[in-house]
Amino acid sequence: MTKRNDNLLLAAGVLGAFGVGLVTGKALVRSTPASDDALPQASLLDTIALGLDVFAPAVAKGAIIRRPKVVGLAERFALDRRAVQRMQKLRNKYGEGPLMLRLPIRKQAVVLAPAHVHRVLNESPDPFSPASTEKRAALSHFEPKGVLISQGEERTERRAYNEAVLDHRQAVHSLVDSFLPKVEEEVGRMLAIARRRGELDWDAFARGWYRLVRRVVFGESAADDQELNDLTVKLRRNANWAIFHPKDRQARERFFERIAGYLARAEPGSLAGMMAGMPTTPRTEPVQQVPQWLFAFDAAGMTTFRALALLATHPDQAARARKDMRSDPARQHLPFLRATVLEAVRLWPTTPMILRQSTRATHWDNGTMPADTGVLVYAPFFHRDDQRLPHADLFTPELWLKERSDKDWPLVPFSEGAAGCPGRNLVLLLASSMLAALLDGRAVELAPGRRLDPARLPGTLDNYTLRFKFTE
Ligand code: HEM
Numbered sequence: 001m002t003k004r005n006d007n008l009l010l011a012a013g014v015l016g017a018f019g020v021g022l023v024t025g026k027a028l029v030r031s032t033p034a035s036d037d038a039l040p041q042a043s044l045l046d047t048i049a050l051g052l053d054v055f056a057p058a059v060a061k062g063a064i065i066r067r068p069k070v071v072g073l074a075e076r077f078a079l080d081r082r083a084v085q086r087m088q089k090l091r092n093k094y095g096e097g098p099l100m101l102r103l104p105i106r107k108q109a110v111v112l113a114p115a116h117v118h119r120v121l122n123e124s125p126d127p128f129s130p131a132s133t134e135k136r137a138a139l140s141h142f143e144p145k146g147v148l149i150s151q152g153e154e155r156t157e158r159r160a161y162n163e164a165v166l167d168h169r170q171a172v173h174s175l176v177d178s179f180l181p182k183v184e185e186e187v188g189r190m191l192a193i194a195r196r197r198g199e200l201d202w203d204a205f206a207r208g209w210y211r212l213v214r215r216v217v218f219g220e221s222a223a224d225d226q227e228l229n230d231l232t233v234k235l236r237r238n239a240n241w242a243i244f245h246p247k248d249r250q251a252r253e254r255f256f257e258r259i260a261g262y263l264a265r266a267e268p269g270s271l272a273g274m275m276a277g278m279p280t281t282p283r284t285e286p287v288q289q290v291p292q293w294l295f296a297f298d299a300a301g302m303t304t305f306r307a308l309a310l311l312a313t314h315p316d317q318a319a320r321a322r323k324d325m326r327s328d329p330a331r332q333h334l335p336f337l338r339a340t341v342l343e344a345v346r347l348w349p350t351t352p353m354i355l356r357q358s359t360r361a362t363h364w365d366n367g368t369m370p371a372d373t374g375v376l377v378y379a380p381f382f383h384r385d386d387q388r389l390p391h392a393d394l395f396t397p398e399l400w401l402k403e404r405s406d407k408d409w410p411l412v413p414f415s416e417g418a419a420g421c422p423g424r425n426l427v428l429l430l431a432s433s434m435l436a437a438l439l440d441g442r443a444v445e446l447a448p449g450r451r452l453d454p455a456r457l458p459g460t461l462d463n464y465t466l467r468f469k470f471t472e
Contacts, residue, residue, distance in 0.1 A: 039109065039367035041100040046090060050101065050110070053079075053086035054378060058352050064138050064295065065236035066302075068464040080352075080380055081459030087112070087381035098364060098375070106133075107373040116364075117377050117410035120356055122417040125155055128356035130419045132374055135355055137242035142235035142252060142295075145288040148419075157283050159422070164278060165271055165289075168422040172332045173429055178269030179216055180331060180433055186212045187437035191470065199447045200468045202305065209301040209434075216430070217293055219267025231255040232294055259290050296423055299350035302463045304431040307337075307344035309466050310395050311435065312444045313452040317397060325436045337432035339400035345413035346399070348461050349379040354415055382410045384459065393456045443471045 042050070057079040061070045074080060090099060090112065097112030111117055120128045131149045139149050147158035167173040186208040194200035210229065214222040222228065231251055238245045263286060266276035271293070275286055311318045317340065324336035354377040362369045369375075386392035389409065391399070399411065414421035421427075438444065446452065447467035 037368045039098055039100045039364065039369055040094055041102055042090065042094065042110075044102050046093070047102045050086060050090065054083045055353075057083060062240045063353070064141075064239040065233065065298070067240075068462075071460065071464060072462045075458060075460040075462040078459055080348075081384075083378070084381050084384050084386075084459065087378055088385065088387055092387075096366065098366075098369060100369075100373075107370055108376065109369055109373050110376050110378070114382065114410050117382060117412060118406040118416070120375055120377055121354070121410075121412060121415055121420065122406065123362075124356060124417050124419040125151070127359045127362055128375060129359050130356060131155075132355040132357040134242060134374075138239045139292075141239035141245070141247055142232075142255065143288050143291040145285040146292045147289060148292060154283050157281065158285065158289060159418070161278065161280065161284050161286065162289055162292075162422045165275055166293075166422045166426050168425065171425055171429075173426050175216075175269060175271070175274065176332055176429065179430065182212055182215045183430060183433045184437050187434060191438070194468070194470055198469070200470070202464045202466060205305055206301060209297075209304070212430070212434075213294065213297040213301075215270070217270060217290065217297075218262035218272045219265065219270035221265060221267060222262055225258075228255075228258050231258065232291070235291075236295060255291070256287050259287050263287060263290075293423065296421075297427075299345075300423075300427040300431055302350060303341060303345045303348075303427075304434055305463045305466055306348055306461050307341050307431065307435055308438060308444065308468060309446060309452055309461065310340060310344055310347075311439065312446050312468060313454055314395050317395065318439065318444075320397075321435070321439060325440065331433045331436045332429070334432045334436055335401060336397060337435050338428045339397035340435065341428055341431045342400040342411075342413065343395055343397050346383045346411050347393075347395070347457055349383060349413045351413070351415070352378060352380050354379060354412065377412070379412055380459070382412065395454065395457065438470075441472065445469050445471075 057070075057074055061067060061074055087110075090110065091097070094112070096116070098109040098116060099112060101108045101110065111120055124130055129151060131151050136149045139146055143149070145154075145158075147155060147162050150158050163169070167175075173179065189211075190200055190204055190208040193204040197204075211223050214225055214228070218225075231254060234251055235248065235255060238248055263272050263275055266273045280286055311321060317336075321334075321337050321340060324334045325331065328334055356375040356377070358369055358371055358373045358375060360371045384392045404411065410416075414424040414427075445468070447469050450465070450467060452458070452461070
């Protein structure tokens, strides 16, 4: 990627997130009459600094599909650590928040206190709706009727449908007996490549991971569906640009047709097979719930690979994981490996910006937030706050071995509350069983040239350049 392209991406990040016009100066700044009750507002300079350090890198890395080169740059220049430091400066200067940003056009607040994270997420979808303007702009490229950007009755119904298919409330999905052999087979293929080449890199891992995803979601007939893969990538690349890219309606229709074809086949042992037996209404739109799953499985693949890097560099925890594996040879419930996956996504959250939009005015200790305000929960700030958490930069699976509640510090890689991720348990099942299959009977280490310092884990971990060596 050229330097010019990098600059363009960063510029687009700032403009996209903040609305055109901010950088032209104070003249455009919203002149809301400051009522006595208004929330505190950040200065223009602090707002711009937040735009550059927090919003721009997140948008430039690609909110909907990652740009691997920008992820590499983010690791090299420690951009995610810098973003956390910017948030700490804001908290240290302005206190508990919520803090309004000084923006033209858009009302935008940032959450700075742990209790406020729980409040915003637990009071979703109303008055804090997940269907924020930015999310609708991006996701409507490939799932305009997806639950995440639905509201009211439609949301309620689509949410219930997602929960039912993904078996949201069960630690172990009801199709586990069909899924785990698929995991074993894909790991077998990955390891065969690793043996031939002397190492397992991202490309070989990702090929197996996406085959697994298509087999789990649609069944065997989809395992090698390259067209489906290409359509997903194309539409998501457009979605990264939100309103700055025209919608490719033809590609979107083709994508939906392809999904509908697999749902009609309803292969037993797949999510598509399960969907065939579920009641729906004209509002459910089953086809349009599936793109979110395909999209979100990306995050699960990245997280699994990063979790492997944690185990490869922490021998004591790897030994504990092996003990876990011995205690459940069927690999359906491996608490320590599940905690390892949760740690990987705490350390490197794949949804760093949890966005909400208020549907009405809400009242806080320090003032009133008007209706229609965008609310940002920046997860890495809470997950990696080294001014508050002794374990901020350390691999600490123990954090996840006990039930967490709203009294605890917010660790929200899967969000929480009624709009939290309904795929969480399915992700933990597939990722932990894949790690177990990779570790089974062999030692794993990072390939030469790559280091991970257990004493201070980096703010960004570029999954695309990780490589592993296995010793049988
Ligand atoms: C490591 C993997 C994953 C992570 C970290 C993750 C995280 C999240 C987060 C943070 C949200 C809330 C987003 C927001 O409010 O803007 C969410 C929503 C959602 N996730 Fe996941 N997710 C993952 C994988 C999956 C998978 C594999 C599926 C499906 C198979 C899935 C299905 C969904 C759905 C349907 C929603 C929307 C829920 C709603 O709006 O009510 N996720 N996820």
